[in-house]
Amino acid sequence: MKSVDPTRGDMPFGGITILLGGDFRQILPVITHGERGEIVSSCITRCRLWSICKVFVLTQNMRLTKGGDDIEIEELKNFAKWILDIGDGKVFPNTVDSARCVEDDIIIPPQFCDLQNENSVENMIKATYPDFSENCNKPHYLSERAILTPTNQTVSHLNSLIVKKLPGELVSYFSVDSVEDFGGTEADLNNAFPVEYLNSINLAGMPPHELKLKVGAAVMLMRNLNQTLGLCNGTRMIVTKCLKFCVEYEVIYGSFVGTSHFIPRMELCPSETRLPFKLVRKQMPLQIYYAMTINKAQGQSLGNVGLYLPKSVFIHGPFYVAISCYFSKRFKDFF
Incomplete structure (x- = not known):
């Protein structure tokens, strides 16, 4: 860019406006056997160029603003706010549950859980893939649903x-x-x-x-x-x-x-x-494809999500990614 303006040779990116897109609430960079300080130091906010960046924040959730009536729209807004609070780390156990919880534990509201059936893998599969034998060959049925879980080992077990x-x-x-x-x-x-x-x-x-x-x-x-x-x-x-x-x-x-x-x-x-x-x-x-890791699900939108957590997720970021993949209006079917 020196041919355009000699002063641009010392400017970042030659003085050209660069647009970067991303969600800082999602999964942090993966550092093998890294400690908390190493992971934080590898984030983009620690980059030398971050000080010259201007941050613009999107405030409206376009996926969760279409409801059939005022009651459903209000429920969708509350669900969207709950997702953002999870990503910002603002959801903490209440005083009743704090005695059996540790740091950074998240209590999932009962309306997002299946409390009527037994907590088993078979019921998880039936809830995420209802009438599987009749619809197993339908592309639309398969493309809009998946089971999310933290580890590859659990994914292999569910898929088999x-x-x-x-x-x-x-x-x-x-x-x-x-x-x-x-x-x-x-x-x-x-x-x-x-x-x-x-x-x-x-x-x-x-x-x-x-x-x-x-x-x-x-x-x-x-x-x-x-x-x-x-x-x-x-x-x-x-x-x-x-x-x-x-x-x-x-x-x-x-x-x-x-x-x-x-x-x-x-x-x-x-x-x-x-x-x-x-x-x-x-x-x-x-x-x-029936089950996938939460990391693999980043950037995807699904109409029916089953969240299977035999063990706790590593940090609140993966849990935020998992619930962010879900965009259907039938959000009460989230397990």
Whole structure:
């Protein structure tokens, strides 16, 4: 920008106005084994450029302002305010519950919980996916609902239970795992990291060694393949045909709804890992979609959300993200 104005050479971004969008109430940066100070120091508010930024705050929730009558509109406003209070850390246990609560505990109001049925995984699945056997192949039914939970281990358990409910034969696709960038010899590699050990490794952002699919199963793409065709990270699809070396899918959400694609196995590498080697897994970049982690749900809008918390969420940010994904007017069906 010096060619436009010599003084712009010393200005941030060359004096050009830059618009940044984001929600500071959502999940903080992930620092592996980081303490509170390290996580806070990695936030954008600690950046040297933050002092020259001007903050504009959106004050109206456009998702929760459409109600059938005045009573429903008022309930939606209260629900929207409760979401913001959760994100701002303003919701604390009352004096009655404070004796059995610890710091930063959140008491969920009873109107957002299912108090009539037993607290079980089966009832969670039935509440989030009602009449599943009759609607399991309908794209609109699958694209507007999901179960959210904090950890990948719980997600895998829930997805395996739901896939078993689908009619048809279960097909397993096994990955081919190898190692690169290992400092030792090949003999040391085979002795220290056998193939069985490599197959047992499950990392965030990587498909499992054994991917179990059925025709009609809802899946999500885990990497960008072709953005012009809508095959991006997070694209939701449904399995239409299980072949020997690839699987046919149909997109069920977004601008490319109804388009079909064949996705084969491909080499995938984790972006960040604490392993002393580079794991290369040749597998289809897919994961079952019925349940997902709260981190993966950032930026998505769903009409029916089941929040499954066998353990407490790490901080209030993930809980805020989970309840923010829910936008339907039937907000009392939130569990």
